[in-house]
Amino acid sequence: MEQRLANTWRMTNNEKKFIESVLASDLRVDGRRPFDYRDLTIKFGREQGLSEVQLGQTRVMSYVTSQLVQPYRDRPNEGTLSIFTEFSPMADPSFEAGRPGEFAVELGRVIDRGLRESSAMDMESLCVVVGKSVWSIRVDLHIVDNGGNLIDAANIAALVALLTFRRPDCTLGGDDGQELIMHDAEVREPLPLIIHHLPIAVTFAVFGEGNIMVIDPTHKEEMVMGGKMTFTMNSNGDICAVQKAGGVGVMSSIIMQCLQIASAKAADITSKIKHAVEIYNTERASQKANHYLLEVANQVSLSDVIMKEKQVENLIEHLAYMPLDELENSNQGDALAVDTRTKHESISQGRYTRAFVRGPANWDPYSRGISSRLATSFPTLPGFWCVLLGPKTFLLETEETTLLHAENSLG
């Protein structure tokens, strides 16, 4: 529609010239160095297979589902993987609803190549009955906020979702031994997908004559860049995929240099992903083992109101809760509505909740053991974290020291 084009955000010449000229002095508009990544935040949803990744201002949500289907004729013993990308119109005013545009298709293809062709996922383990039914894994990527470098963020989101996804266990049974019985989550533990390695995409933006490279471009840098290159590598040093579609020509020596840098970044991001997933898994396992109430009163940023939460097992970021049961008396305990600007506290009428840490060696209530899922998503506003670790005990951390931002900012 023409009216949409008329409203597309355009960059001013001043901004363009400024970005280009300061790059000559190795400076970037947001203060990073040319080969610094933005802060990475990984959050998990309540269901398994749902993840939300925030890379600076870019936000991507990923959701993995599975279904039993008939396999392809030429691969009767392998499952299938399909990636669907949605460039939601909420991410950018220029994204249109409806059919995916060329960038959406390119993004989907790059992530797909990284996963499929490097055999990162074990497809043969998805086979149930050869030639008749196999598991089809579907990954939905929703781009929610476009702050630049969608490929990297979406790739991480897809990997995290795949790592935490659990598919139902199914066995052959029934009268004739041919019937497929799918077991409920309560009956049999759902199974994880087998993922051999994590292909991490690292994107470089090319400026100038092909000699200035920066990593992890913001969307303003993307509007100004001359070209883009994405390297998908894993922590073993294997190159899983390379994508350079047109744009300014780059000399091979510079490409080799970028590969070195990408390799280091890929290893770094892999360790972050593994760490976050491990914390999540430990927590989930401990929640299954003990049934207990988790009460978290979280006071974050100015746009939240605090309420009390009952019986929530996995929380997603922005927690502001209020008991709305004034119509009848609540039997949950005292309600607390705290003004968001005062410093925190909360109530704990809850029973003992286990800390989300791996083990005594890492247990330190004032630093890193907190689940990354409880991170809030207000990077610019100061906030406080309050996690209940036991009756009447709580710990506070300001955003500056929270593990999420501290350990996730690449330097």
Add this chain to the structure above:
Amino acid sequence: MGAMTVDRADGRSVNQLRPLACSRNILHRAHGSARWSQGDTIVLAAVYGPKAGTKKGENPEKASIEVIWKPKTGQIGKLEKEYEMILKRTLQSICLMTIHPNTTTSIIVQVFGDDGALLPCAINASCAALVDAGIPLKHLAVAICCGLTEGGSAILDPTKAEEQKIQAFAYLVFPNSPLSILPSAPSAEVDGPIENGIITSVTHGVMPVVDYFNCLERGRAACAKISEFHRRSFESQVPGDLTKAT
């Protein structure tokens, strides 16, 4: 009015809502955004607007609203289109349509989790996002889902499992109660037309008329509480990031 105690799976009483959470100003590109969750039903709404021009078929003398509903997975089908239509009509009744004629305000709703009462959650999220974007509104639309069990008792805010089991449920949207600036507001205002109005009602299943009115009353009382929650969460926002770059 049968005040039977109904056993709900998560231990709530009949009039108890799930924990509400609202956070605004989450996205950086959108002009307004809000994330609203009721228990495990989580919806993120983003607002862009107003943009120049209206779509074909819309009245250019008024502003128009465009709603895009994005489900968590799968293709967009009839259910999503129905939600878009209901959301659009509801929001059209609360927005001031004559202030900016010949413009389009887009509201994009993304479902992050669906555990019952999805449409009310989306309506609440959209209102919060509209406020965050600064779109002028007459009043807020506050939505609630009210279900009717076999025993004839109305339960508020059913989960998905409850929705599937009960005989009928209704999504109700009420205007939020205005707060009078004058300290001595006459109590006659309480029964004024705004308090008795209902913006939207979508029912599923069969319910007797008496029970429907019962649901309306319960729903209105609950919405009064939800609108207090809205107000509190809006009042606490400091005008921090007023300069939003498009």
